[in-house]
Amino acid sequence: MNLFSGLEKFGLKSVASMQVFEEEQKEKKEMDTAKKETVHTEEEFLFDKKMACSVCDKEFKTKRVKNGRVRMLKSDPDLRPRFQFIDTLKYGITSCPFCGYTAINRNFEHLAPVQRKLVKEQISSQFKPTILYDEATISYDTAIDRYKLSLVNAIVKKGKASEKSYICLNLAWLLREKAATMPESVPGEKAAKAECLKEGETFYEQAYEGFMKAISQEMFPMCGMEESTVDYLLAYMAFHFKKYDISAKFLTSVVTSPSASRRAKDMALDLRNEIRAILAKQKQ
Ligand SMILES: [Zn+2]
Known part of the structure:
Protein backbone atom coordinates (compact mmCIF):
# COMPACT_ATOMS: atom_id res chain seq x y z
CA MET A 1 0.00 0.00 0.00
CA ASN A 2 1.31 3.37 -0.96
CA LEU A 3 0.59 5.67 1.94
CA PHE A 4 1.87 8.57 -0.05
CA SER A 5 -0.38 8.29 -3.09
CA GLY A 6 -1.51 11.70 -4.09
CA LEU A 7 1.88 13.22 -3.58
CA GLU A 8 3.01 12.45 -7.13
CA LYS A 9 1.57 15.77 -8.17
CA PHE A 10 4.22 17.49 -6.13
CA GLY A 11 6.85 15.73 -8.18
CA LEU A 12 7.85 13.47 -5.30
CA LYS A 13 8.14 10.23 -7.21
CA SER A 14 10.34 8.25 -4.86
CA VAL A 15 8.09 8.61 -1.82
CA ALA A 16 6.00 5.56 -2.73
CA SER A 17 8.51 3.16 -1.19
CA MET A 18 9.11 5.19 1.95
CA GLN A 19 8.29 3.67 5.29
CA VAL A 20 7.17 5.88 8.08
CA PHE A 21 8.86 4.24 11.04
CA GLU A 22 11.20 1.45 10.15
CA GLU A 23 14.20 3.50 9.09
CA GLU A 24 13.90 5.73 12.09
CA GLN A 25 13.95 2.75 14.43
CA LYS A 26 16.96 1.30 12.71
CA GLU A 27 18.84 4.57 13.01
CA LYS A 28 17.97 4.79 16.70
CA LYS A 29 19.20 1.26 17.20
CA GLU A 30 22.49 2.14 15.52
CA MET A 31 22.81 5.19 17.73
CA ASP A 32 22.15 3.12 20.84
CA THR A 33 24.79 0.60 19.83
CA ALA A 34 27.28 3.40 19.20
CA LYS A 35 26.47 4.84 22.63
CA LYS A 36 27.04 1.52 24.33
CA GLU A 37 30.34 0.99 22.59
CA THR A 38 31.86 4.28 23.74
CA VAL A 39 34.32 3.34 26.44
CA HIS A 40 35.09 6.11 28.85
CA THR A 41 38.43 6.20 30.59
CA GLU A 42 39.22 8.07 33.78
CA GLU A 43 41.86 10.01 31.86
CA GLU A 44 39.22 11.84 29.81
CA PHE A 45 37.96 13.57 32.92
CA LEU A 46 41.33 14.82 34.10
CA PHE A 47 43.60 17.73 33.34
CA ASP A 48 47.03 18.86 34.53
CA LYS A 49 46.96 21.90 36.76
CA LYS A 50 50.12 23.90 37.28
CA MET A 51 50.83 24.59 40.91
CA ALA A 52 53.39 26.60 42.84
CA CYS A 53 54.34 24.97 46.12
CA SER A 54 53.45 27.04 49.17
CA VAL A 55 56.49 25.67 51.00
CA CYS A 56 59.40 25.39 48.52
CA ASP A 57 58.02 27.68 45.77
CA LYS A 58 58.85 25.14 43.05
CA GLU A 59 56.40 24.53 40.24
CA PHE A 60 54.83 21.18 39.47
CA LYS A 61 51.78 19.71 37.79
CA THR A 62 48.93 17.94 39.55
CA LYS A 63 45.99 15.92 38.25
CA ARG A 64 42.62 17.57 38.71
CA VAL A 65 39.10 16.53 37.77
CA LYS A 66 37.31 18.46 35.02
CA ASN A 67 34.34 19.37 37.21
CA GLY A 68 32.17 20.42 34.32
CA ARG A 69 32.56 17.07 32.57
CA VAL A 70 31.86 14.57 35.33
CA ARG A 71 28.36 13.36 36.08
CA MET A 72 27.39 12.93 39.70
CA LEU A 73 25.61 9.72 40.65
CA LYS A 74 23.71 8.98 43.85
CA SER A 75 26.10 9.15 46.79
CA ASP A 76 26.47 6.36 49.35
CA PRO A 77 24.34 6.54 52.55
CA ASP A 78 27.34 8.03 54.36
CA LEU A 79 27.64 10.75 51.70
CA ARG A 80 30.62 9.22 49.92
CA PRO A 81 30.42 10.91 46.54
CA ARG A 82 30.02 8.83 43.39
CA PHE A 83 30.65 9.93 39.83
CA GLN A 84 30.16 8.13 36.55
CA PHE A 85 33.36 6.66 35.06
CA ILE A 86 35.70 8.11 37.69
CA ASP A 87 36.37 7.95 41.41
CA THR A 88 37.08 11.63 42.01
CA LEU A 89 38.23 10.99 45.60
CA LYS A 90 41.56 9.77 44.26
CA TYR A 91 42.26 13.28 42.97
CA GLY A 92 41.46 15.21 46.14
CA ILE A 93 45.07 15.75 47.17
CA THR A 94 47.85 18.05 45.97
CA SER A 95 51.37 16.93 46.78
CA CYS A 96 54.62 18.71 46.01
CA PRO A 97 57.02 16.12 44.56
CA PHE A 98 60.04 18.19 45.63
CA CYS A 99 59.51 18.95 49.31
CA GLY A 100 56.68 16.65 50.40
CA TYR A 101 54.24 19.37 51.35
CA THR A 102 50.83 17.76 50.80
CA ALA A 103 47.28 18.88 51.52
CA ILE A 104 43.69 18.48 50.40
CA ASN A 105 43.22 20.53 47.23
CA ARG A 106 41.15 23.30 48.79
CA ASN A 107 43.74 23.87 51.53
CA PHE A 108 46.98 23.50 49.59
CA GLU A 109 47.51 27.20 48.97
CA HIS A 110 46.41 28.30 52.42
CA LEU A 111 49.38 27.96 54.69
CA ALA A 112 50.29 30.36 57.50
CA PRO A 113 53.99 31.35 57.79
CA VAL A 114 54.33 29.39 61.04
CA GLN A 115 52.84 26.29 59.38
CA ARG A 116 55.22 26.66 56.44
CA LYS A 117 58.09 26.68 58.90
CA LEU A 118 56.79 23.54 60.63
CA VAL A 119 56.38 21.66 57.34
CA LYS A 120 59.87 22.71 56.25
CA GLU A 121 61.40 21.54 59.51
CA GLN A 122 59.51 18.32 60.02
CA ILE A 123 58.62 17.14 56.52
CA SER A 124 60.84 18.71 53.86
CA SER A 125 64.05 18.17 55.85
CA GLN A 126 63.50 14.38 55.73
CA PHE A 127 61.51 14.03 52.54
CA LYS A 128 63.08 12.03 49.74
CA PRO A 129 61.92 13.51 46.45
CA THR A 130 60.18 10.74 44.56
CA ILE A 131 57.63 11.17 41.87
CA LEU A 132 54.51 10.06 43.71
CA TYR A 133 52.77 9.42 40.44
CA ASP A 134 53.74 10.02 36.87
CA GLU A 135 51.01 8.08 35.18
CA ALA A 136 47.92 9.30 33.43
CA THR A 137 45.65 8.30 36.30
CA ILE A 138 46.08 7.68 40.03
CA SER A 139 45.71 4.16 41.44
CA TYR A 140 44.06 3.42 44.80
CA ASP A 141 47.42 2.61 46.34
CA THR A 142 48.93 5.91 45.22
CA ALA A 143 45.83 7.84 46.29
CA ILE A 144 45.99 6.23 49.73
CA ASP A 145 49.68 7.16 50.03
CA ARG A 146 48.89 10.75 49.09
CA TYR A 147 46.11 11.05 51.67
CA LYS A 148 48.36 9.56 54.34
CA LEU A 149 51.08 12.04 53.45
CA SER A 150 48.54 14.86 53.73
CA LEU A 151 47.50 13.55 57.15
CA VAL A 152 51.10 13.65 58.37
CA ASN A 153 51.38 17.20 57.00
CA ALA A 154 48.13 18.20 58.73
CA ILE A 155 49.44 16.87 62.06
CA VAL A 156 52.79 18.62 61.63
CA LYS A 157 51.26 21.98 60.66
CA LYS A 158 48.78 21.68 63.58
CA GLY A 159 45.82 21.68 61.22
CA LYS A 160 42.22 21.84 62.35
CA ALA A 161 40.46 18.74 63.67
CA SER A 162 37.99 18.97 60.77
CA GLU A 163 40.80 18.86 58.20
CA LYS A 164 42.38 15.78 59.77
CA SER A 165 38.97 14.12 60.12
CA TYR A 166 38.11 14.83 56.51
CA ILE A 167 41.38 13.20 55.40
CA CYS A 168 40.66 10.16 57.63
CA LEU A 169 37.16 9.90 56.18
CA ASN A 170 38.51 9.91 52.63
CA LEU A 171 41.12 7.31 53.60
CA ALA A 172 38.40 5.09 55.02
CA TRP A 173 36.39 5.41 51.80
CA LEU A 174 39.41 4.70 49.59
CA LEU A 175 40.55 1.69 51.62
CA ARG A 176 37.02 0.30 51.46
CA GLU A 177 36.99 0.77 47.71
CA LYS A 178 40.42 -0.78 47.32
CA ALA A 179 39.30 -3.78 49.39
CA ALA A 180 36.31 -4.23 47.08
CA THR A 181 38.70 -4.74 44.14
CA MET A 182 40.95 -7.23 45.98
CA PRO A 183 40.70 -10.96 45.19
CA GLU A 184 39.99 -13.45 47.98
CA SER A 185 40.36 -16.88 46.45
CA VAL A 186 43.27 -18.05 48.62
CA PRO A 187 43.81 -17.54 52.38
CA GLY A 188 46.65 -15.03 51.83
CA GLU A 189 44.43 -12.83 49.66
CA LYS A 190 41.58 -13.09 52.14
CA ALA A 191 43.85 -11.96 54.96
CA ALA A 192 45.17 -9.02 52.91
CA LYS A 193 41.64 -7.93 52.09
CA ALA A 194 40.53 -8.21 55.71
CA GLU A 195 43.56 -6.15 56.74
CA CYS A 196 42.66 -3.46 54.21
CA LEU A 197 39.07 -3.31 55.50
CA LYS A 198 40.30 -3.17 59.07
CA GLU A 199 42.57 -0.25 58.24
CA GLY A 200 39.61 1.50 56.63
CA GLU A 201 37.54 0.96 59.77
CA THR A 202 40.29 2.46 61.92
CA PHE A 203 40.34 5.61 59.79
CA TYR A 204 36.53 5.75 59.89
CA GLU A 205 36.68 5.70 63.67
CA GLN A 206 39.34 8.43 63.69
CA ALA A 207 37.16 10.52 61.37
CA TYR A 208 34.15 10.07 63.67
CA GLU A 209 36.05 11.05 66.79
CA GLY A 210 37.71 13.95 64.98
CA PHE A 211 34.46 15.42 63.66
CA MET A 212 32.89 15.10 67.14
CA LYS A 213 35.78 17.21 68.42
CA ALA A 214 35.59 19.61 65.48
CA ILE A 215 31.91 20.50 66.03
CA SER A 216 32.70 21.67 69.57
CA GLN A 217 35.66 23.80 68.46
CA GLU A 218 35.11 25.09 64.93
CA MET A 219 32.74 27.17 62.86
CA PHE A 220 30.85 25.95 59.82
CA PRO A 221 31.33 25.28 56.97
CA MET A 222 33.91 22.57 57.69
CA CYS A 223 35.91 21.41 54.68
CA GLY A 224 33.12 22.78 52.55
CA MET A 225 30.37 21.04 54.56
ZN1 LIG B 1 57.35 21.97 47.67
Whole structure:
Protein backbone atom coordinates (compact mmCIF):
# COMPACT_ATOMS: atom_id res chain seq x y z
CA MET A 1 0.00 0.00 0.00
CA ASN A 2 1.31 3.37 -0.96
CA LEU A 3 0.59 5.67 1.94
CA PHE A 4 1.87 8.57 -0.05
CA SER A 5 -0.38 8.29 -3.09
CA GLY A 6 -1.51 11.70 -4.09
CA LEU A 7 1.88 13.22 -3.58
CA GLU A 8 3.01 12.45 -7.13
CA LYS A 9 1.57 15.77 -8.17
CA PHE A 10 4.22 17.49 -6.13
CA GLY A 11 6.85 15.73 -8.18
CA LEU A 12 7.85 13.47 -5.30
CA LYS A 13 8.14 10.23 -7.21
CA SER A 14 10.34 8.25 -4.86
CA VAL A 15 8.09 8.61 -1.82
CA ALA A 16 6.00 5.56 -2.73
CA SER A 17 8.51 3.16 -1.19
CA MET A 18 9.11 5.19 1.95
CA GLN A 19 8.29 3.67 5.29
CA VAL A 20 7.17 5.88 8.08
CA PHE A 21 8.86 4.24 11.04
CA GLU A 22 11.20 1.45 10.15
CA GLU A 23 14.20 3.50 9.09
CA GLU A 24 13.90 5.73 12.09
CA GLN A 25 13.95 2.75 14.43
CA LYS A 26 16.96 1.30 12.71
CA GLU A 27 18.84 4.57 13.01
CA LYS A 28 17.97 4.79 16.70
CA LYS A 29 19.20 1.26 17.20
CA GLU A 30 22.49 2.14 15.52
CA MET A 31 22.81 5.19 17.73
CA ASP A 32 22.15 3.12 20.84
CA THR A 33 24.79 0.60 19.83
CA ALA A 34 27.28 3.40 19.20
CA LYS A 35 26.47 4.84 22.63
CA LYS A 36 27.04 1.52 24.33
CA GLU A 37 30.34 0.99 22.59
CA THR A 38 31.86 4.28 23.74
CA VAL A 39 34.32 3.34 26.44
CA HIS A 40 35.09 6.11 28.85
CA THR A 41 38.43 6.20 30.59
CA GLU A 42 39.22 8.07 33.78
CA GLU A 43 41.86 10.01 31.86
CA GLU A 44 39.22 11.84 29.81
CA PHE A 45 37.96 13.57 32.92
CA LEU A 46 41.33 14.82 34.10
CA PHE A 47 43.60 17.73 33.34
CA ASP A 48 47.03 18.86 34.53
CA LYS A 49 46.96 21.90 36.76
CA LYS A 50 50.12 23.90 37.28
CA MET A 51 50.83 24.59 40.91
CA ALA A 52 53.39 26.60 42.84
CA CYS A 53 54.34 24.97 46.12
CA SER A 54 53.45 27.04 49.17
CA VAL A 55 56.49 25.67 51.00
CA CYS A 56 59.40 25.39 48.52
CA ASP A 57 58.02 27.68 45.77
CA LYS A 58 58.85 25.14 43.05
CA GLU A 59 56.40 24.53 40.24
CA PHE A 60 54.83 21.18 39.47
CA LYS A 61 51.78 19.71 37.79
CA THR A 62 48.93 17.94 39.55
CA LYS A 63 45.99 15.92 38.25
CA ARG A 64 42.62 17.57 38.71
CA VAL A 65 39.10 16.53 37.77
CA LYS A 66 37.31 18.46 35.02
CA ASN A 67 34.34 19.37 37.21
CA GLY A 68 32.17 20.42 34.32
CA ARG A 69 32.56 17.07 32.57
CA VAL A 70 31.86 14.57 35.33
CA ARG A 71 28.36 13.36 36.08
CA MET A 72 27.39 12.93 39.70
CA LEU A 73 25.61 9.72 40.65
CA LYS A 74 23.71 8.98 43.85
CA SER A 75 26.10 9.15 46.79
CA ASP A 76 26.47 6.36 49.35
CA PRO A 77 24.34 6.54 52.55
CA ASP A 78 27.34 8.03 54.36
CA LEU A 79 27.64 10.75 51.70
CA ARG A 80 30.62 9.22 49.92
CA PRO A 81 30.42 10.91 46.54
CA ARG A 82 30.02 8.83 43.39
CA PHE A 83 30.65 9.93 39.83
CA GLN A 84 30.16 8.13 36.55
CA PHE A 85 33.36 6.66 35.06
CA ILE A 86 35.70 8.11 37.69
CA ASP A 87 36.37 7.95 41.41
CA THR A 88 37.08 11.63 42.01
CA LEU A 89 38.23 10.99 45.60
CA LYS A 90 41.56 9.77 44.26
CA TYR A 91 42.26 13.28 42.97
CA GLY A 92 41.46 15.21 46.14
CA ILE A 93 45.07 15.75 47.17
CA THR A 94 47.85 18.05 45.97
CA SER A 95 51.37 16.93 46.78
CA CYS A 96 54.62 18.71 46.01
CA PRO A 97 57.02 16.12 44.56
CA PHE A 98 60.04 18.19 45.63
CA CYS A 99 59.51 18.95 49.31
CA GLY A 100 56.68 16.65 50.40
CA TYR A 101 54.24 19.37 51.35
CA THR A 102 50.83 17.76 50.80
CA ALA A 103 47.28 18.88 51.52
CA ILE A 104 43.69 18.48 50.40
CA ASN A 105 43.22 20.53 47.23
CA ARG A 106 41.15 23.30 48.79
CA ASN A 107 43.74 23.87 51.53
CA PHE A 108 46.98 23.50 49.59
CA GLU A 109 47.51 27.20 48.97
CA HIS A 110 46.41 28.30 52.42
CA LEU A 111 49.38 27.96 54.69
CA ALA A 112 50.29 30.36 57.50
CA PRO A 113 53.99 31.35 57.79
CA VAL A 114 54.33 29.39 61.04
CA GLN A 115 52.84 26.29 59.38
CA ARG A 116 55.22 26.66 56.44
CA LYS A 117 58.09 26.68 58.90
CA LEU A 118 56.79 23.54 60.63
CA VAL A 119 56.38 21.66 57.34
CA LYS A 120 59.87 22.71 56.25
CA GLU A 121 61.40 21.54 59.51
CA GLN A 122 59.51 18.32 60.02
CA ILE A 123 58.62 17.14 56.52
CA SER A 124 60.84 18.71 53.86
CA SER A 125 64.05 18.17 55.85
CA GLN A 126 63.50 14.38 55.73
CA PHE A 127 61.51 14.03 52.54
CA LYS A 128 63.08 12.03 49.74
CA PRO A 129 61.92 13.51 46.45
CA THR A 130 60.18 10.74 44.56
CA ILE A 131 57.63 11.17 41.87
CA LEU A 132 54.51 10.06 43.71
CA TYR A 133 52.77 9.42 40.44
CA ASP A 134 53.74 10.02 36.87
CA GLU A 135 51.01 8.08 35.18
CA ALA A 136 47.92 9.30 33.43
CA THR A 137 45.65 8.30 36.30
CA ILE A 138 46.08 7.68 40.03
CA SER A 139 45.71 4.16 41.44
CA TYR A 140 44.06 3.42 44.80
CA ASP A 141 47.42 2.61 46.34
CA THR A 142 48.93 5.91 45.22
CA ALA A 143 45.83 7.84 46.29
CA ILE A 144 45.99 6.23 49.73
CA ASP A 145 49.68 7.16 50.03
CA ARG A 146 48.89 10.75 49.09
CA TYR A 147 46.11 11.05 51.67
CA LYS A 148 48.36 9.56 54.34
CA LEU A 149 51.08 12.04 53.45
CA SER A 150 48.54 14.86 53.73
CA LEU A 151 47.50 13.55 57.15
CA VAL A 152 51.10 13.65 58.37
CA ASN A 153 51.38 17.20 57.00
CA ALA A 154 48.13 18.20 58.73
CA ILE A 155 49.44 16.87 62.06
CA VAL A 156 52.79 18.62 61.63
CA LYS A 157 51.26 21.98 60.66
CA LYS A 158 48.78 21.68 63.58
CA GLY A 159 45.82 21.68 61.22
CA LYS A 160 42.22 21.84 62.35
CA ALA A 161 40.46 18.74 63.67
CA SER A 162 37.99 18.97 60.77
CA GLU A 163 40.80 18.86 58.20
CA LYS A 164 42.38 15.78 59.77
CA SER A 165 38.97 14.12 60.12
CA TYR A 166 38.11 14.83 56.51
CA ILE A 167 41.38 13.20 55.40
CA CYS A 168 40.66 10.16 57.63
CA LEU A 169 37.16 9.90 56.18
CA ASN A 170 38.51 9.91 52.63
CA LEU A 171 41.12 7.31 53.60
CA ALA A 172 38.40 5.09 55.02
CA TRP A 173 36.39 5.41 51.80
CA LEU A 174 39.41 4.70 49.59
CA LEU A 175 40.55 1.69 51.62
CA ARG A 176 37.02 0.30 51.46
CA GLU A 177 36.99 0.77 47.71
CA LYS A 178 40.42 -0.78 47.32
CA ALA A 179 39.30 -3.78 49.39
CA ALA A 180 36.31 -4.23 47.08
CA THR A 181 38.70 -4.74 44.14
CA MET A 182 40.95 -7.23 45.98
CA PRO A 183 40.70 -10.96 45.19
CA GLU A 184 39.99 -13.45 47.98
CA SER A 185 40.36 -16.88 46.45
CA VAL A 186 43.27 -18.05 48.62
CA PRO A 187 43.81 -17.54 52.38
CA GLY A 188 46.65 -15.03 51.83
CA GLU A 189 44.43 -12.83 49.66
CA LYS A 190 41.58 -13.09 52.14
CA ALA A 191 43.85 -11.96 54.96
CA ALA A 192 45.17 -9.02 52.91
CA LYS A 193 41.64 -7.93 52.09
CA ALA A 194 40.53 -8.21 55.71
CA GLU A 195 43.56 -6.15 56.74
CA CYS A 196 42.66 -3.46 54.21
CA LEU A 197 39.07 -3.31 55.50
CA LYS A 198 40.30 -3.17 59.07
CA GLU A 199 42.57 -0.25 58.24
CA GLY A 200 39.61 1.50 56.63
CA GLU A 201 37.54 0.96 59.77
CA THR A 202 40.29 2.46 61.92
CA PHE A 203 40.34 5.61 59.79
CA TYR A 204 36.53 5.75 59.89
CA GLU A 205 36.68 5.70 63.67
CA GLN A 206 39.34 8.43 63.69
CA ALA A 207 37.16 10.52 61.37
CA TYR A 208 34.15 10.07 63.67
CA GLU A 209 36.05 11.05 66.79
CA GLY A 210 37.71 13.95 64.98
CA PHE A 211 34.46 15.42 63.66
CA MET A 212 32.89 15.10 67.14
CA LYS A 213 35.78 17.21 68.42
CA ALA A 214 35.59 19.61 65.48
CA ILE A 215 31.91 20.50 66.03
CA SER A 216 32.70 21.67 69.57
CA GLN A 217 35.66 23.80 68.46
CA GLU A 218 35.11 25.09 64.93
CA MET A 219 32.74 27.17 62.86
CA PHE A 220 30.85 25.95 59.82
CA PRO A 221 31.33 25.28 56.97
CA MET A 222 33.91 22.57 57.69
CA CYS A 223 35.91 21.41 54.68
CA GLY A 224 33.12 22.78 52.55
CA MET A 225 30.37 21.04 54.56
CA GLU A 226 27.47 22.90 56.17
CA GLU A 227 26.28 22.10 59.69
CA SER A 228 23.40 19.85 58.58
CA THR A 229 25.78 17.85 56.34
CA VAL A 230 28.24 17.28 59.19
CA ASP A 231 25.35 16.40 61.53
CA TYR A 232 24.04 13.83 59.06
CA LEU A 233 27.53 12.42 58.53
CA LEU A 234 28.03 12.06 62.29
CA ALA A 235 24.60 10.46 62.60
CA TYR A 236 25.55 7.91 59.97
CA MET A 237 28.95 7.18 61.50
CA ALA A 238 27.43 6.83 64.99
CA PHE A 239 24.89 4.43 63.46
CA HIS A 240 27.75 2.50 61.85
CA PHE A 241 29.40 2.12 65.26
CA LYS A 242 26.04 1.11 66.79
CA LYS A 243 25.85 4.26 68.94
CA TYR A 244 22.14 4.64 68.24
CA ASP A 245 21.39 7.27 70.90
CA ILE A 246 24.03 9.62 69.53
CA SER A 247 22.90 8.93 65.99
CA ALA A 248 19.27 9.75 66.85
CA LYS A 249 20.32 13.04 68.41
CA PHE A 250 22.12 14.17 65.25
CA LEU A 251 19.26 12.99 63.05
CA THR A 252 16.79 15.12 65.00
CA SER A 253 19.03 18.10 64.46
CA VAL A 254 19.03 17.46 60.67
CA VAL A 255 15.27 16.92 60.49
CA THR A 256 14.51 20.11 62.45
CA SER A 257 17.20 22.24 60.79
CA PRO A 258 15.75 25.19 58.84
CA SER A 259 18.68 25.13 56.44
CA ALA A 260 18.92 21.38 55.67
CA SER A 261 17.83 20.37 52.18
CA ARG A 262 14.76 18.21 51.52
CA ARG A 263 17.07 15.42 50.40
CA ALA A 264 19.16 15.60 53.59
CA LYS A 265 15.97 15.47 55.68
CA ASP A 266 14.68 12.48 53.71
CA MET A 267 17.97 10.64 54.21
CA ALA A 268 17.82 11.46 57.93
CA LEU A 269 14.23 10.16 58.19
CA ASP A 270 15.20 6.94 56.38
CA LEU A 271 18.09 6.37 58.76
CA ARG A 272 15.87 7.14 61.77
CA ASN A 273 13.40 4.48 60.61
CA GLU A 274 16.24 2.01 60.16
CA ILE A 275 17.43 2.64 63.73
CA ARG A 276 13.90 2.30 65.11
CA ALA A 277 13.52 -1.04 63.33
CA ILE A 278 16.81 -2.31 64.80
CA LEU A 279 15.88 -1.17 68.33
CA ALA A 280 12.42 -2.76 68.05
CA LYS A 281 13.99 -6.03 66.96
CA GLN A 282 16.43 -5.92 69.88
CA LYS A 283 13.53 -5.53 72.34
CA GLN A 284 11.78 -8.63 71.07
ZN1 LIG B 1 57.35 21.97 47.67
